[in-house]
Amino acid sequence: MDKKMFCFQCEQTVGCTGCTGNAGACGKKADTARLQDELTGALISLARAVDGSTAISKRTGQIIIEGLFTTVTNVNFDDASIENMIQKVRAEKERLVPDCSKCQSPCGKTDEYDMQQLWDANEDIRSLKSLILFGIRGMAAYAYHANVLNYEDAEVNRFFCEALFMIGYGESVETLLPTVLKVGEINLKCMALLDKANTETYGIPEPTDVTLTIEKGPFIVVTGHDLRDLQLLLEQTEGKGINIYTHGEMLPAHAYPFLKKFSHLKGNFGTAWQNQQKEFDHLPAPILYTTNCLMPPKSSYADRVFTTEMVAFPGAVHIDEKKDFTPVIEKALELGGYKEDQILTGINGGTKVTTGFGHAAILSHAGTVVEAVKSGAIRHFFLVAGCDGAKPGRNYYTEFVKQTPSDSIVLTLACGKFRFNDLELGEIGGLPRLMDMGQCNDAYGAIQVAVALADAFGCSVNELPLSFVLSWYEQKAVCILLTLLHLGIKNIRLGPSLPAFLSPNILNFLVENYGIAPITTPEEDIKALMNHSK
Structure with missing residues (x-):
């Protein structure tokens, strides 16, 4: 090449x-x-x-x-x-x-x-x-x-x-x-x-409502996945009149008891990573990037971008391993934040989202869930999860969740949830139909829930009324997909497009042995997945 x-x-x-x-x-x-x-x-x-x-x-x-x-x-x-x-x-x-x-005859x-x-x-x-x-x-x-x-x-x-x-x-x-x-x-x-x-x-995550309203005054937006960086920033900003807002995959931090105790951890700013150049445009606050996803900053906010850990961008101030966030704090005080409260919304117009339905929280209601399935109140579970991105076609996941039957539960995790996490889908037996399990790594929790349900019903995970509808963007999604394949999970729907690095023969192997299929339309996929689990 x-x-x-x-x-x-x-x-x-x-x-x-x-x-x-x-x-x-x-x-x-x-x-x-x-x-x-x-x-x-x-x-x-x-x-x-x-x-x-x-x-x-x-x-x-x-x-x-x-x-x-x-x-x-x-x-x-x-x-x-x-x-x-x-x-x-x-x-x-x-x-x-x-x-x-020093070798005179390199062996290679x-x-x-x-x-x-x-x-x-x-x-x-x-x-x-x-x-x-x-x-x-x-x-x-x-x-x-x-x-x-x-x-x-x-x-x-x-x-x-x-x-x-x-x-x-x-x-x-x-x-x-x-x-x-x-x-x-x-x-x-x-x-x-x-x-x-x-x-x-940080404690066991608890179901927690998170506001999308940004209060007036100085604030800092923290994006990425690293909870320790958020903890250290919260400690260093305590009592300084600066509010902290999560962004993207940092949203689930609000559910951890240790982090919730900081009263200046106020809410969540914006949606998923691919919207940052629009959402951060002229933002009157600094942004701390703890991990991906960083997009090349626009000039309107480049001077307020700070990176740490493995994240780096030319010209951006990098906070080293000493974790002295003074430059970020000083920039927040200099910019001053908004003059008035800003009532922001999610993609679908909601003014709050809920997170914290980790495997411990869901399994604490295992008896209720099992009885609801036996009675027919819950007919199906959908795990609609994975990365968000900018490519057209990802609104499929919004429409998919909107069209899920009223007797189904939608579990979600990772940043793809921002396509639909502000929707109000109602409840079944006191449980919300839409439950955010956390960051992408909390796919582990989804696996624990699936295994526990399979044990409760005396069947395999593939025999459960459970479907995996995944979106992917980067390499963490790849390792999670490989974990599902290792566990023998079949009939996964994957989109919005299939990986370019899959050759026809390897893709055919995955189709024949695991039933992996590309997404089509929400209507067709819901019908096919519901029929498959009967």
Whole structure:
């Protein structure tokens, strides 16, 4: 591929084939894409250096996790930052195998991998390696969030090396396919680890109403996924007359008891990530990006963008590991916020949303749910979940939820919910028909609910009146999909388009073995899914 860049890891990749020009659909420039490839090649080299080790050090594991997270869509646009990460990876390899750099006759066993080999590979090999790579990139984000709360899993860390090694050396469908499914297996452990980290640190999420009204006066918008960053900002702003509002995937933070105790955590600003350039336009407040999704800022608010952790953008102020948020606080006081309260709404006109229906909250009503199913009050469950995005056709998910039968329950999670989370769907037996389970990693909770219901009814998850209707955009969605496949979940509807990195043969394998299908229309899909569960 003689092109300026090549990237097809996100749902919005150009023409559903790949971004190859001066910049990607996400906004990253060709030079940045090439550096991400160089970083990935260096990570594979590091994995080769530790090949055969029964365990890897915490230091090595953290570097690999950081490197993978850096390459997730809409995380890091800053070439200097990526170059520093590359040098960090190379230095770690040098520390582990110092003699390799001195060898007079290189054996090639720890050489850096040229990603062009992957992009030019046989399409089925490329497809399977891409599933592995993009899956572990997404999983690395979850491992990172657990690690900052001092939770880690040696098996998870070791698998990152195993998967990277396979990307570099695996050359047959027979050797690569088991690793693809193992990504799903290990990601389940990783999501369980993050669930434990979040709940043991911040408490069990509780159903919580969240206002969309922004009060007058100074405020800060916090976006991303990192609860620890939000905690530290809340602590540093307490008593300073500054209100804090979540944005995007940070919305579920309102449900955690430890975070709810801060009275200046007021509500949620805006909707999903792809609307930020419009919603942040001339915003009289700073925005703190803790993770993806960052879009290249418009000039009207570029001076109030702050990044931290793995997020970086050229010219944006970066808050380092010391976590001194003074620059963000000073910018909030300088801008002053709105002069009057702003009554904002969701996409459908609602003025509040509800979150906090994690697996513990839902399973606390397990008896009620089981009886409602037995009596016919609940006829079906839909998990309508995943990423939002800018591509036309995502209004499918709004219409799907609107058209779900009145005797069905809609579970949701991740930022795709902003398409419909302000709708009022009513209740069944005192339970809301629409329940927000949390961030994308809370797919773990949805799995726990599904398994518990299957146990209660003495059947498999696939035999439940439960359908999975998923939207995807970036790599965390990939690892979650692989987890569902690892668990044997079938008949998933996926959209708005299928991944460009799936070759016809690999897609056919998924269709034949798991019944994966693209979304069609809400009417047709609801009818088909309801009939399938009878």
